[in-house]
Amino acid sequence: MPTAAVLTVSDSCFRGERTDLSGPATAELLRQHGFQVAPQEIVPDDQAKIEAALVRLSEQVQLVVTAGGTGIAERDVTPDATRAVCSRLVEGIPEKIRAAGLAQTPFAVLSRGVCGVRGRSLILNLPGSPKGAVQSLQAVIDILPHAVDLLAGKTGHE
Amino acid sequence: MPTAAVLTVSDSCFRGERTDLSGPATAELLRQHGFQVAPQEIVPDDQAKIEAALVRLSEQVQLVVTAGGTGIAERDVTPDATRAVCSRLVEGIPEKIRAAGLAQTPFAVLSRGVCGVRGRSLILNLPGSPKGAVQSLQAVIDILPHAVDLLAGKTGHE
Amino acid sequence: MPTAAVLTVSDSCFRGERTDLSGPATAELLRQHGFQVAPQEIVPDDQAKIEAALVRLSEQVQLVVTAGGTGIAERDVTPDATRAVCSRLVEGIPEKIRAAGLAQTPFAVLSRGVCGVRGRSLILNLPGSPKGAVQSLQAVIDILPHAVDLLAGKTGHE
Numbered sequence: 001m002p003t004a005a006v007l008t009v010s011d012s013c014f015r016g017e018r019t020d021l022s023g024p025a026t027a028e029l030l031r032q033h034g035f036q037v038a039p040q041e042i043v044p045d046d047q048a049k050i051e052a053a054l055v056r057l058s059e060q061v062q063l064v065v066t067a068g069g070t071g072i073a074e075r076d077v078t079p080d081a082t083r084a085v086c087s088r089l090v091e092g093i094p095e096k097i098r099a100a101g102l103a104q105t106p107f108a109v110l111s112r113g114v115c116g117v118r119g120r121s122l123i124l125n126l127p128g129s130p131k132g133a134v135q136s137l138q139a140v141i142d143i144l145p146h147a148v149d150l151l152a153g154k155t156g157h158e
Numbered sequence: 159m160p161t162a163a164v165l166t167v168s169d170s171c172f173r174g175e176r177t178d179l180s181g182p183a184t185a186e187l188l189r190q191h192g193f194q195v196a197p198q199e200i201v202p203d204d205q206a207k208i209e210a211a212l213v214r215l216s217e218q219v220q221l222v223v224t225a226g227g228t229g230i231a232e233r234d235v236t237p238d239a240t241r242a243v244c245s246r247l248v249e250g251i252p253e254k255i256r257a258a259g260l261a262q263t264p265f266a267v268l269s270r271g272v273c274g275v276r277g278r279s280l281i282l283n284l285p286g287s288p289k290g291a292v293q294s295l296q297a298v299i300d301i302l303p304h305a306v307d308l309l310a311g312k313t314g315h316e
Numbered sequence: 317m318p319t320a321a322v323l324t325v326s327d328s329c330f331r332g333e334r335t336d337l338s339g340p341a342t343a344e345l346l347r348q349h350g351f352q353v354a355p356q357e358i359v360p361d362d363q364a365k366i367e368a369a370l371v372r373l374s375e376q377v378q379l380v381v382t383a384g385g386t387g388i389a390e391r392d393v394t395p396d397a398t399r400a401v402c403s404r405l406v407e408g409i410p411e412k413i414r415a416a417g418l419a420q421t422p423f424a425v426l427s428r429g430v431c432g433v434r435g436r437s438l439i440l441n442l443p444g445s446p447k448g449a450v451q452s453l454q455a456v457i458d459i460l461p462h463a464v465d466l467l468a469g470k471t472g473h474e
Binding site for chain 2: 404405406407408409411412415433438456458459462463466467469
């Protein structure tokens with residue numbers, strides 16, 4: 001059973017001013033697709049804190065999914081944190097997410113979310129709204145179990 | 159009213175050997191979508207000169223649109239200049255422009271244009287041909303007013 | 317007549333444990349589209365060896381096509397080698413390849429292949445399976461003769 005963690009990135013959720021709906025909805029979708037999901041975590045929109053959480057979680061689970069902080073506003077730094085801790089990016093995954101998102105809203109192009117590899121784990125950025133997070137994850141969830149298998153060394157390479 | 163500037167990047171237009179049609183056509187489309195557009199400027203295909211113009215214009219307006227220099231020939235350096243002065247890129251915008259361009263010509267894939275953020279301004283690269291510049295801008299113009307609002311701090315964030 | 321070389325990247329083909337089918341199939345498709353193709357070469361999945369081959373081949377031909385090593389497994393380093401030796405990337409080409417690949421398999425998003433410019437040559441990464449390599453090349457082959465013309469200075473620029 002592949003393992004996953006969901007990290008909500010949001011100042012207002014971190015301060016308790018808003019209830020995090022995106023994290024639980026994302027975790028539920030992962031469970032429905034066979035992932036064992038670690039307890040929910042929330043960090044503020046702070047690049048150093050996001051990086052620290054990604055580093056720690058990527059040592060514990062095979063798939064780290066973030067929700068929030070993918071836009072173009074100044075406090076949106078989740079993609080920057082993710083790039084900083086990954087050794088390589090998988091560009092096709094955010095491309096697919098944005099292409100699927102365009103069927104819902106033209107603003108999908110403003111999501112800067114990335115997907116990258118750190119060690120043997122995959123890190124995937126989703127937007128912060130519950131609907132955006134779930135729809136984005138649905139666009140790529142079918143390939144995630146195979147992707148984490150590849151990173152675990154079960155290559156069936158070529 | 160959001161503010162914009164159009165920078166034509168072209169050796170031949172800069173030397174006066176060719177009339178710049180792309181810049182005025184781009185500016186007109188921006189005006190039709192509610193932007194206040196600064197007087198037209200032209201620079202040669204010189205990376206340092208493009209960078210200097212982008213730095214100056216991004217301090218004056220919310221949206222800087224370039225036309226020209228996005229191809230793969232040696233003198234095409236507008237995307238390189240843009241990357242050099244931006245703190246972050248918005249990959250979804252050129253993806254959308256290229257996907258829309260493919261409906262017109264298979265050569266759309268050769269456009270290396272990027273879109274990035276410098277300070278509180280957005281910089282967007284368009285191809286140099288009048289038709290290519292206008293069609294590329296049309297593919298994303300609906301989201302540009304919202305994008306510059308976000309950069310101005312009107313986030314309505316989450 | 318434009319010139320091309322095909323470089324197969326595969327540990328098992330290099331050691332002779334598997335017959336390279338992707339390289340010959342790729343070379344044949346290039347010939348059908350008017351390229352003069354250099355004799356086949358094979359390197360292992362070793363970033364330094366791939367880089368050395370790309371540097372040498374890009375001085376000899378206008379188009380260097382690689383097959384293999386584009387996935388996310390640890391030994392997949394062809395895109396990393398390609399980035400390291402290119403001065404600029406042409407993002408629209410892998411975007412088009414992945415979009416075309418999605419019509420065949422959802423796993424197309426896991427290809428990290430890139431396309432870049434080194435000197436006056438174009439380097440293009442294809443996946444390692446014979447079917448994947450051929451279908452990926454077919455998605456962009458119509459624009460490659462024009463692309464290498466542009467790099468040769470036959471710009472017909474703007």
